[in-house]
Amino acid sequence: MDDLVDLVSAGDVAVLSGAGLSTESGIPDYRGPDGTRRVEPMSYGTFVGSSEARRRYWARSYIGWQRFSQAAPNRGHHDVAALQEGGYLGAVITQNVDGLHQAAGTRDVVELHGSLDRAVCLTCGETTTRDGLHERMTEANPGFLQRFVDRAAAVGSQWGEQVRPDGDIVLSDDLVDSFHAPRCLVCDRDTVKPAVVFFGESVPKSLVERCFALVESAGALLVLGSSLSVMSGYRFVRRAAARGIPVAIVTKSATRGDAEATIRLHESLGDTLAALRSALVAGF
Known part of the structure; x- marks a missing residue:
């Protein structure tokens, strides 16, 4: 010292x-005290590879943002x-x-x-704030957060403990399948990505x-x-x-x-x- x-x-x-x-x-961080990765983040290749992967990311991130955005x-x-x-x-x-x-x-x-407080469209380059994007996802997915809260309460889960360093959270497949991923307000594509560098991205x-x-x-x-x-x-x-x-x-x-x-x-x-x-x- x-x-x-x-x-x-x-x-x-x-x-x-x-x-x-x-x-x-x-x-939380991605690695335990011994340096071993505890969770596997979504890679850039997976995110850009399919609409299903992007829906999975945004459904999980939508829930995780409730806790992540309150961190001080x-x-x-x-x-x-x-x-x-x-x-x-x-x-x-x-x-x-x-x-x-x-x-x-x-x-x-x-x-x-990068930073999770911004998002960018990979198709046209349009940028937006994460707060604005969150409001749009809330409008497009009425009741989604409550369904998750009810599900977590039923199994006694403390969902906040599952939030990951990039803001997303573990979700069941049926909840993910019901989620409407955000679309770009300019080009209407579902290629909106958080303005952060994913694993596998340079x-x-x-x-x-x-x-x-x-x-x-x-x-x-x-x-x-x-x-x-x-x-x-x-x-x-x-x-x-x-x-x-x-x-x-x-x-x-x-x-x-x-x-x-x-x-x-x-x-x-x-x-x-x-x-x-x-x-x-x-x-x-």
């Missing part, structure tokens, strides 16, 4: 955050914002799609995988290059709550290490980037960030 305080006290630290930072906000920043998000305000942290590259960094007041947030090259530039210009890289299991985030750790830029990783589970880390803490993010803020931010 002393080494981490010394590293961050020098300032000019870029941040790479992952799903582990949002778990205290009630948004936790103490870790606020500590990151305070450390940035204190001049210790620079830009934050996040793999999360929940917008909680911004809600906590963090500036210069780069959403590597992050835009221009965005990757922007993140590389942020890492290369930083004095250090601080990884918070990411297993680095996918190359999407791991490549920035590799780039920092190749450039001789110190890398600090804080997460309980093992990560793909442990070998490149200068400092490695297998600790709770909430407690670690609180201690870091206490050591560095005046008036904490």
Whole structure:
């Protein structure tokens, strides 16, 4: 911990955050403590492959949004914002799609995988807000939420515990089959997709290059709550290490980037960030 305080006290630290930072906000991550994937997300290929897959995604996401959209920043998000305000942290590259960094007041947030608060039509490119899209889905599916709530109550299920990092939820096939997926208001196709990068989809090259530039210009890289299991985030750790830029990783589970880390803490993010803020931010 002393080494981490010394590293961050020098300032000019870029941040790479992952799903582990949002778990205290009630948004679970995809992987367990041992780094093994607990749930299988829908892939880009599956989503674009059929109308049935898109209906399944949107039915599940419609229910999940009830809980996901109510998530609030936790103490870790606020500590990151305070450390940035204190001049210790620079830009934050996040793999999360929940917008909680911004809600906590963090500036210069780069959403590597997009954000669930927007949606885009894959056919014509029309964009819309997720709140607006949710209202349209509610109008097109009267009583759908209540049917789900009644079904969950009948089996004693706590549906909120099933919400996934990308906002969807487990649903029975019969409920999915009754759902009317959203259609684009411009071209009337059912190819509306959340403005996030699905598994199997590539992050835009221009965005990757922007993140590389942020890492290369930083004095250090601080990884918070990411297993680095996918190359999407791991490549920035590799780039920092190749450039001789110190890398600090804080997460309980093992990560793909442990070998490149200068400092490695297998600790709770909430407690670690609180201690870091206490050591560095005046008036904490």
